Amino acid sequence: MVTIKIVNVVSFFLGFSILLLFTVLLFLVAGLDPLTSIHLLFYYGFGSPNYLIEALLRSVPLLLISLGLMFTFIAGVWNIGAEGQFCIGAIVAASIALYTAWMPFPIPLILATIGGGLGGALYALVPAYLRAVRNINEVLTSLMLNYIAIYFVSYLILGPLRNPTTNFAETPPIPETAIAPRILSGYRLNYLSILAFTLIPITLIVLSKTGFGMSIRFMGQNPIAADFIAIDRKRLILRTMFISGFLAGLAAAHEVLGVVHAVRQGISSSYGYISIGIAYFGGLHPIGIFLVSLLAAGIINGTRLICFFLGIPIGLSDILFGALPIFVFISNRVVERLIVNRLIYGRGVQ
Amino acid sequence: MKSSLHTPLFIEMRGITKIYLNRIPALIDVDFDVKPCEVHCVVGENGAGKSTLMKILAGVLKPTKGEVLVNGKHVAFSSPTDAQRYGIGMVHQLFNLVENLTVVDNVLLLLPLSLREKLWINRRRFAIDFKQFSERIGLPMDPFAKVGSLSAGLKQRLEILRLLYLGFRVLIFDEPTSMLTPIEAEELYRFVRNAKSSGISIIWVTHRLNEVNSICDRVTVLRKGKVVKHLAEEDMQRGIELAELAYYMVGENGLEHLHKVGHRDSKLQSNKPILRIENAVIKDEHNGIKIKNINLELYRGEILGIAGVSGNGQKELVEGLLGYRPLEKGKITFDGVDVTFMGVSERLKMGIAYIPAERLERGVAEDLSIVENMYTYWINAIDSFRKQHLLKKKLLYNTAVNLIKEYDIRTADPNFPVKTLSGGNIQKLILARIFQNPYIKVVIAEEPTAGLDVKTTRFVHRKIIEASRQGVSFIVFSSELDELLNLSDRLAVMYDGRITRIYDCVDTININELSRYMMGLDG
DSSP, rough: OHHHHHHHHHHHHHHHHHHHHHHHHHHHTTTTOOHHHHHHHHHHHHSSSSHHHHHHHHHHHHHHHHHHHHHHHHTTTTOOHHHHHHHHHHHHHHHHHHHHHTOHHHHHHHHHHHHHHHHHHHHHHHHHHHHHOOOOOOOHHHHHHHHHHHHHHHHHHHTTTTOOOOOOOOOOOOOGGGGGOOOTTTSOHHHHHHHHHHHHHHHHHHHSSHHHHHHHHHHHHHHHHHHHOOOOOHHHHHOOOHHHHHHHHHHHHHHIIISSOOOOOOTTTTTHHHHHHHHHHHTTTTHHHHHHHHHHHHHHHHHHHHHHHHHHOHHHHHHHHHHHHHHHHHHHHHIIIIIIIIIIISSSSO | OGGGGGOOEEEEEEEEEOOTTTTTTEEEEEEEEOOOOOEEEOOOOOSSSSSHHHHHHHHSSOOOOEEEETTTTEOOSSHHHHHHHTEEEEOOOOOOOTTTTBHHHHHHHHHHOOOHHHHHOOOHHHHHHHHHHHHHTTTHHHTSSSSGGGGGGHHHHHHHHHHHHHOOOTTEEEEEGGSSSSHHHHHHHHHHHHGGGGTTTEEEEEEOOHHHHHHSSSEEEEEEEEEEEEOHHHHHHOOOOOOHHHHHHHTTSSSOOOOOOOOOOSSGSSSSOSSEEEEEEOOOSSSOOEEEEEEEEEOOEEEEEEOOOOOOSSHHHHHHHHHHSSSEEEEEEOOOOOOOOOOOOHHHHEEEEEEEEEEIIIIOOOSHHHBHHHHHHHHOHHHHHOOOOSSSHHHHHHHHHHHHHHHTTOOOOOOOOOSSSOHHHHHHHHHHHHOTTOOEEEEEEEEEEOOOHHHHHHHHHHHHHHHHHHTTTEEEEEEOOHHHHHHSEEEEETTEEEEEEEEEEEEEGHHHHHHHHHTTTTO
């Protein structure tokens, strides 16, 4: 419905303005001139073709993970484990790439990409199974599994998969046969990034045109009633978590095969956590999520550069994204209370 | 603490109305009073408003309208603590105790002591004091027993003792015997009869009528949020006919001018039943056996009414039939297939449908639109939709919009969320989406017209009868006797987890006899 979409946009801009205000506050606290700093922040984020393409590149993992999280959140399944699913996806993709290097070019790339996705998906099925069959809270299990994944990857890159030539805590470099080729020389954007962007219309169709999409929406709104209109909840929990994990793994494959070309300590850069806020800020809608992840990517890039140039702590973007879910929550609530209930339905519901 | 023994309370509630958020009034202009030293029974079915009235008296809920007077003075309770200050306390159905602590500690927890007193309290002396107190009252209790190890009866006893020890003058018992064994219940009755002499008033809320005669001084009967009958002391001394009371509880009007809108020529028994439940035993969530061996058969195109005071296992039977609650024993066959171990969604996909009493909780997703609430059911329950990968949204949408017109669902826009609809319109939505499913064979309807106005009620009845003529079978659970007598082809009576009687022909039912079966006084 048109009005509902307008409401989403209003809610987005409200949240965005709160975010800006908060940023201004942070700059003031850091003793900087807020207007110049914000100008610089956005300049380094999106100000030139080079910066814009870098922002697009960084938006890919955020986009993929939050598209996956979108499904689980719509279904009322709280997957907090994208971080862990990302790590497992990364290490699986890297291992496949390393061990299939002898095959001709596109095969290792394809295998590693799919393998990365499946790695994340299988890892997500652990909390999904516990939730669906044993009714164990998925927030706790998925969150705790993150640490297992992070330390397991640490173990691998410090031990069996350590790069023998440099002896750094990283895997050997990904062989040529598994590297995703770049689209334009000189820019890091690659063909796996394109794949990610094609997922925007696909997820949109899945959400609005399939029985799966509509059923998860209903289940998320009223899980008990879902039982009584023949929705098979267990299956939907498993499916949404599978998709979510798969996309997180795919995001990892993009980073490993397309950008970093190895698995290093801290490869996920907290993408799994940041994406929770992005999925909500994007209104749990693929296009909104795309815009927000691009915005977030620009802000991440921008803050890193201005932190470097202005000599302020690099944690700035972490603070911003840590606070993002709160702003989203506030703006959604305000818009719902003030606009939707009052003006559109013409009554104060509850 | 035990001071106020000599200040009996006289409580009056005038014109109490309570409307919950779902906009269905729970109480309408109810007058109620409690005299000092009496046992006042409040009877009525589940959902009649008994609990709401008691919660208002205990300060848990605020009335929408009306006033509460204590000893002639206006009071406004805004929390249970306020009511407690006047000595009004509730003995809860589910106990308010800390299981890991001892009896004494549970009493100490509630004592309004200062920090100093808390630190220096002599638990041993207190325990002896409490033990003597409990013996004096006539409910002896070991002060050092662990609460977790006590039986339900003793836990309840502790709750009572605790309130008395704190000086409470008015005790509200909400369905007090539902968790007790017969012996424990007998002890409780004895206590209640004695308590009056020590200046305590008791409000006894129940739907078990045989308790009424043995302990009550006065009786108030609630039905659908209204006081339908009040029996004063004189009436009680004259002795009351329980069947008469039952009659007030479940409905009195329209019995003379009964006319059946039904349709059946009793040929159906010859077919094979479409749904059959054999020797079913079902537990409730507290692990008590709620359904005790039920056998039922439902034939094609028939409407089977289930009469009974609610709380006698209807909810458990519905959930058992749907697969939402497992059967401890027994077997359910649907359309020739054993469905005993199938889940809810599998059974619904086979052609069982459900009209829930709790519409908002079980029927709809309030924040989704009206059309979405309709077609999400179709795409899950109907095979041909589930097998499509991409749905024909336009078709679904148009079907839904046509149904909104046909069923006269009042809304400004089919895309508005369901929470903007009234209760009656939500019920129409649920019916509309079910009857649009061509594969429906059996409908399990719980209170299909509760909270609806006369016009909508008639509409719902007409739709049910139309569908049954086309071969859909119905099991209708209702607390409205009139409704059941109007709709049903056959009528089964449920009491205490059993089917106590099945009437094969509704027209010849003797209402008096029926209500006796409903109260478990016969058979």
